[in-house]
Amino acid sequence: MNPLVQFLEHLPPHIPHSVDEFDRRRHLRDFTLPRAVEHLPLLVAYPRDADQVAAVMKTASACGIHVVPQGGLTGMAGGALPSAGSIALSLEKMRGIEEVDTFANTVTVLAGTPLQAVQQAAQGADRFFGVDFGSRGSCTIGGMLANNAGGNRVLRYGMTRDQVLGLEVVLADGTIISNMNKMIKNNAGYDLRNLFIGSEGTLGIITRAVLRLFPAPRSSNTLLCAVDGIDQVHRLLALARGALGAQLSAFEVMWQDFYAITHDVTGRSPLSPEAGTHFILLEALGSDEQADGMIFARFAEQAFEQGILQDAVQAQSLSDAESFWRIRDSSGELSHLWGKGAVVNFDVSVPVARAEEFVTLCREALARDIPGGEAVFFGHLADSNMHLAVPDPSGQQREAICRTVYATVRAMAGSVSAEHGIGLDKRQYLHYSRSEAEIALMWRLKQMLDPQGLLNPGKVLPESLA
Ligand SMILES: Cc1cc2nc3c(=O)[nH]c(=O)nc-3n(C[C@H](O)[C@H](O)[C@H](O)COP(=O)(O)OP(=O)(O)OC[C@H]3O[C@@H](n4cnc5c(N)ncnc54)[C@H](O)[C@@H]3O)c2cc1C
DSSP states (O other), X not given: OOHHHHXXXXXXXXXXXXXXXXXXXXXXXXXSOOOSSOOOOSOEEOOSSXXXXXXXXXXXXXXXXXXXXXXXXXXXXXXXXXXXTEEEEEOTTOOOEEEEETTTTEEEXXXXXXXXXXXXXXXXXXXXXXXXXXXXXXXXXXXHHHHTOOOXXXXXXXXXXXXXXXXXEEOTTSOEEEXXXXXXOOOSSOOOHHHHTTSTTSSOEEEEEEEEOEEOOSEEEEEEEEESSHHHHHHHHHHHHHHHGGGEEEEEEEXXXXXXXXXXXXXXXXXXGGGOSEEEEEEEEESOHHHHHHHHHHHHHHHHHTTOEEEEEEOOSHHHHHHHHHHHHGGGGHHHHHTSSOEEEEEEEOOGGGHXXXXXXXXXXXXXXXXXXXXXXXXXXXXXXXXXXXXXXXXXXXXXXXHHHHHXXXXXXXXXXXXSOOTTTSGGGHHHHSOHHHHXXXXXXXXXXXXXXXXXXXXXXXXXXX
């Protein structure tokens, strides 16, 4: 029998779902570029709670149908793309804040809740959620957990993984594993949470989470500055760490060519691109506006006195700070800013001390391997996370560009994914960063938790090492 007909016959009628083409098209693609071959999901299921997710998975298991979990579809590694003959399981109807606990400093949320709603709930309780990035209005907590997303303030608050105290997950066979723990210390048995966080929907479907909150910052100081040479970047980071301590919340580095493009096209920057070779956006969040302002001013003074800074401008208002951040966030608009059509984006890690060497080697390799090959660089340098964007005007060089960049990452013992995940796009490069034994263990875990291979097939793990 046709698998979809069989699935529909077994699916309990109260589970919301659609086979309408318009709905299925909405679930065709994530934030990555369109591909030559794409697969419309046979159906989209819209469960409202963990029991309904479990019912979908039991039905899928009985019919042997593949299931692709989807959150806000803002992922950048093709992790949420439907595979051939699969159904999409969208968490978009499972949104909402269940509780903010100001004693435990936690927020309990449904997995389809957008990041921004969590940030607002925290703010409403005079608390702060530590993760933030550009897709905050659309990406969901479930997708962020599945990807272990990073963002701008990892330096201070850690990755999404570090925000999680409790988790509820539905396994491939429909079993619900619920441990909505709120306690910071809990060593009772294996830490199952961390098995699912970062597994990109291949081991289970995250349905609810208990997340940590922090005290709401009372002060915020932001500096945009220019330095000459990578040595000064490292000196500035060391000085900031010493002078600002735990208040240092962001240290974003933009190489001159990236900065020049965003400056020219957006006209937003108060510093000329000639002011230095590297531009740094530095942020400190604290608890005392007056005292922190003095500490920050002293830090900036020292950076000038020690000859680290060529030029700098400090935000005088929230709107100044936002305009500085827009320069850094222009990375999402590079294809428009550049006017060169398609852009291949990378999200890799290399040892912090070797960041400039990585830039040089990448530039050389791209110039050697790709006709007209060039790139612009920026990143969360303090987290060893480098981003680069490579124009691909013909749209034909993507594979060659990836091979060249990932080979450079491999040669430096870096990671092919710092924060966006492996998804579909990087799985053939996973072995550049993980050993054969590690990948074999990942496959054993996958086979144990999902013996029928129902959950998000073809993602993360390379078939060749199965
Ligand atoms: C403008 C912009 C800026 C961004 N900036 C950053 C950044 O700074 N740092 C960063 O890390 N990422 C960034 N991203 C990438 C993206 O927003 C994050 O990876 C986000 O975590 C994806 O969430 P989502 O809900 O959209 O997930 P989706 O794209 O829907 O799915 C992503 C993966 O998670 C799986 N999944 C989704 N929901 C669940 C669930 N409930 N249970 C199990 N698996 C699930 C999917 O199968 C897929 O593998 C950015 C994206 C954009 C568009």
